[in-house]
Amino acid sequence: MRLTRYFLPVLRENPAEAQIVSHRLMLRAGMIKQNAAGIYSWLPLGFKVLRKLENIVHEEQVRAGHIPMLMPTLQSADLWRESGRYDAYGPEMLRIRDRQDRDMLYGPTNEEMITDIFRSHVGSYKDLPLTLYHIQWKFRDEMRPRFGVMRGREFFMKDGYNFDLTKEDALHAYNRHLVSYLRTYERMGLQAIPMRADSGPIGGDDTHEFLVLAETGESEVFYDSAVTDLTFGDREIDYDSVEQCAAIMEEFTTKYARTDETHDPALFDQIPEARRRTARGIEVGQIFYFGTKYSDAMGATVQGPDGKPTPVHMGSHGIGVSRLVGAIIEASHDDKGIIWPEGVTPYHCGIVNLKQGDAEADAACDALYQSLTALGLEPLYDDRDERAGGKFATMDLIGLPWRITVGPRGLKNGVVELTSRRTGDSQELPPEEAVKKIAEIYGDMHSSEHVQMMGTRSFHTYI
Template sequence: MRLSRYFLPVLKETPSDAQIVSHRLMLRAGMIRQQAAGIYSWLPLGYRVLRRIEAIVHQEQERAGHIPLLMPTLQPADLWRESGRYDDYGQEMLRIQDRHKRDLLYGPTNEEMITDIFRAHVGSYKDLPLTLYHIQWKFRDEIRPRFGVMRGREFLMKDGYNFDVDRDAALHAYNRHMVAYLRTYERMGLTAIPMRAASGPIGGDNTHEFLVLAQTGESEVFYDDRVTGLKLGDRAVDFDNRTEVADICGEFTNLYARTDETHDTALFDAVPEEHRKVGRGIEVGQIFYFGTKYSEAMGATVVTADGSRVPVEMGSHGIGVSRLLGAIIEASHDEKGIIWPEGVTPFHAGIVNLKQGDAAADGACDGLYKALEARGLTALYDDRDERAGAKFATMDLIGLPWRITVGPRGLAKGVVELTCRRTGESEELSPEAAVDRLAQIYTNW
């Protein structure tokens, strides 16, 4: 993309009503625009990152054997009356009526609806296990939205629902989600720690939240700091192997890590003092096992091998997709701007032409752009007629992890400069070598 043809409304000054760094940077980098309290438009740059995050979530869900579908944002109230949550959910649920005065609601989650789909089409244990998920906009009418997309009222969430014949199978689904989530967050450059949590309005007794450590987190967290060094990496996981999946979950949950809701002082004191840490975290996902809470209320049953009919065992599993942008920026930025992890960056590299209109510089930039494209890499080419300083400042602000700087001086020596946004380190390379280096860097992402 040539910057002169793109839509990137960057702000030099910080909007006064943005308090935390991710919100400020998203506004300054032209990623979002607030339309109402807690409701945002996603401008092109923000939308690109959002789509990349969605894509990672999809890939890791499908890798775990989970099946995507799409449910509507608006739901009939009757479904929620069946589960009893129409009255229980309270003011957070946005309720509306259509022209026929039928009660509808803008879904804050989809347990009822997915259970309805399940009961209509599935009746036998032979159809299980089944895990369905979608990535859809949700609305929760928060009393006080804040922190930009971290705490919006409208937000994009991945929510998945497993259906299993018995408790053991459902717990395997729970574990499968935990492992899939670990890899999902790692691919986004995050260290998200699964912590034992409280279940809240979803219900159920087994639940973990995934927390990204950050000063601005909304939850206080207590943990053994050895958990932060654990990595799933690219190890091959057989998601059908219950023991293997459970062992991985054990590896990541045996060390103490809890939010303030479930904190246990006695257990925490057993952690060696040098590893005992208290901090704050941003919640980026949660998994629940809740058994037959909804299936019983809504009559979602299956016939088992011995011919009896039992309510299906369920759980639900969420990832705050839009919130993740905020969380990633909170975890990865500096005083100049955002630093995107390679896995979610809106463009793989930026190209800065130091002397627009110079035949050699223009030609080299065009060549780089095409060469990157040929290797499957996207570039944002700053071809504006601006001073070098302005171009660098924009690139630093929007946070592309790699930048190629092209100018007449370097070209006279046959080189361009490849700069790492995170470290600030530069190396001079021929244009061809710079493209090779980037292709090599991104093979791991």
């Protein structure tokens, strides 16, 4: 993309309304614009990141064998009356009356609707196990929406639902979700720690929240520092393997890590003192097993192997996709702006032309742009007629991990400059070497799972 043809309305000033760094940087980098309290438009740069996260979530869910579909944003109140949650849910549920005077609501979650779909279409234990999920806009009418997309009212969320014949099968689904979530967050450059949590209005006993450590987190968390040494890495997982999933569950949840809701000071004190940590965390996902709560209430049974109607065991599993954009920025920025992890960056590298209009510099930038594009990479080329300082400031603010700087002086020596946004380190090298280096960085990232998944090598997310 050439900046002169893009829509990137960066702000010079810090917006007064933004209390936390991700909100401030998303506004300043031209990623979002508030349309009403807690309701945002995703401007092109923000939308591109959101879409990348959505694609990563889809890829990892499909890899785990979960099936994508899409439920609508508006729901009939009737289903919620069946489960008993219509009256139980507080004023955070946005209630709507349509022109026929029917009670509707903007879905905050979809347990009722998916259970209704299940009971309408599935009749036999032979059709189990089944996990359906969707990524859809939801609404929670927060009293005080704030922190930008971190606590918005209209938010984008993946929610998935497993249906199993037995508790044992459902707990495998629970573990499988935990594994797929660990992998998802790592691809986004995040460490999200599963912590034992409270189930709240969803119900059920077993639940883990995934928290990203950040000073601005809404939850106080307590953990054994050994949990932060765990990484998922490049493991090959057979998601059908009960043993493999259980082993990873155990590895990642045995060490102490809890939110303040479930914190147990006596247990915490058993950790060697040097490893005891108290910090703040941002919740970016949660998994639940709640057994037959909804299937009992709504009559979602299957014919079991014994021929008798058996209520299915269920769980639900969520990832806050729009909130993750904020969480990633909270976890990865400096005083100049955002620092995108390679896995989610909206553009793979920036190209800064120090002397726009100089025939040689323009030609070199065009050639770089072509070479990168031909490799399937997406550069963002700052081709504006502006001073170098302004171009650098914009690139630092929007946080692309790599920048190639092109100027007449370097070109005389046959070199351009390649700079890491994270470390600030620069090196001079011939343009074709810079291209090769960037292709390697992203190629390594994509070489394993991505290619396997796609059957081909592609960096693109279509838009």
